[in-house]
Amino acid sequence: MLVEQSAYVLHSRPYKETSALVTLFSAEQGKFNAIIRSVRGSKKAHLKAALLQPFQQLQLSWRQKAHQDLVSLNTIESGDLRFPLHGxxxxxxxxxxxxxxxxxxxxxxxxxxxxxxxxxxxxxxxxxxxxxxxxxxxxxxxxxxxxxxxxxxxxxxxxxxxxxxxxxxxxxxxxxxxxxxxxxxxxxxxxxxxxxxxxxxxxxxxxxxxxxxxxxxxxxxxxxxxxxxxxxxxxxxxxxxxxxxxxxxxxxxxxxxxxxx
Incomplete structure (x- = not known):
């Protein structure tokens, strides 16, 4: 089943060589973990990694499987909302x-x-x-x-x-x-x-x-x-x-x- 949701990043850490293990928060899924690939090692990867900053809405999609604890995202895009908090x-x-x-x-x-x-x-x-x-x-x-x-x-x-x-x-x-x-x-x-x-x-x-x-x-x-x-x-x-x-x-x-x- 294809799932599409809006979410915010709660926590992120490196995963393997070029990926990140990210904890996200959405209304429908609550708190969940996802692997986001290719976020390190190239200029394009750095642009993708910028999406993982906190306080910005993301639009995500993935294939939901039964008893799935770790999501592998198909798409990740910037949403309409971003809250530039400082200090x-x-x-x-x-x-x-x-x-x-x-x-x-x-x-x-x-x-x-x-x-x-x-x-x-x-x-x-x-x-x-x-x-x-x-x-x-x-x-x-x-x-x-x-x-x-x-x-x-x-x-x-x-x-x-x-x-x-x-x-x-x-x-x-x-x-x-x-x-x-x-x-x-x-x-x-x-x-x-x-x-x-x-x-x-x-x-x-x-x-x-x-x-x-x-x-x-x-x-x-x-x-x-x-x-x-x-x-x-x-x-x-x-x-x-x-x-x-x-x-x-x-x-x-x-x-x-x-x-x-």
Missing amino acids: ETAVCGLYSNELLYRLLYPNVSYDNLFQDYCDLLYYLAQLQFEEVSIQQRKQAWALRWFELRLLNGLGHGFNLEQDCHHQPIEASRTYLFYPEYGFEVLTDFAADQAFLQIPGECLLQLRSLLTEDLSAIELGVPCLKTLRVLMSQSLQPYLGDRPIQARLLLGRNPSQPDKLS
Whole structure:
């Protein structure tokens, strides 16, 4: 069966003498691996290799076979969309690619998540015209939006409507976060310093990310650091101990706070 799809490159590495082993992301196929031949060794090959840069839409075709884990592409062409990200916006884009590469199950369709990814790239590209201070703040909002939707798409999201005792989240209360369990109201009897404390107002802001378009979101500055830590702790069980490489591109110690989780 001939398959034709639009996709983006998540990861690429050399394969044999002149080929590349590329991990791609499409709405219909989800995350999948493909061999792309003749991308090294000649001028024509270098032009083909340029297609493997991140943040540009590709039009692909291949013959699908039963129980096929590795696709051998028939054609690869540039699509209509390309997002020229630079500097920290590029790092944010690479961070989203790394999350998808490490967390998505292979060959599972993620229609909504694919659209979220496209929306994120478009939003990051538009932010490059903003002042630096505004740009950095909105980059952080955008990454929290994408992380939350990614966790939900994988079935690992948490209940932002109620606490772990089935009581509505209230803006005036403070909550403890128990990874993989949920939120509990902070009391004198539940004040374990080992767990993250989160104002209810910040949880309600985070909940709004599930319904708001990316261009409409706005998180209060006091909540940004707390929500970054919350999303980091939520992702950690699925990412494992290996550090996030995109953070290292910022030239920072991975333990230091920044916009990346």
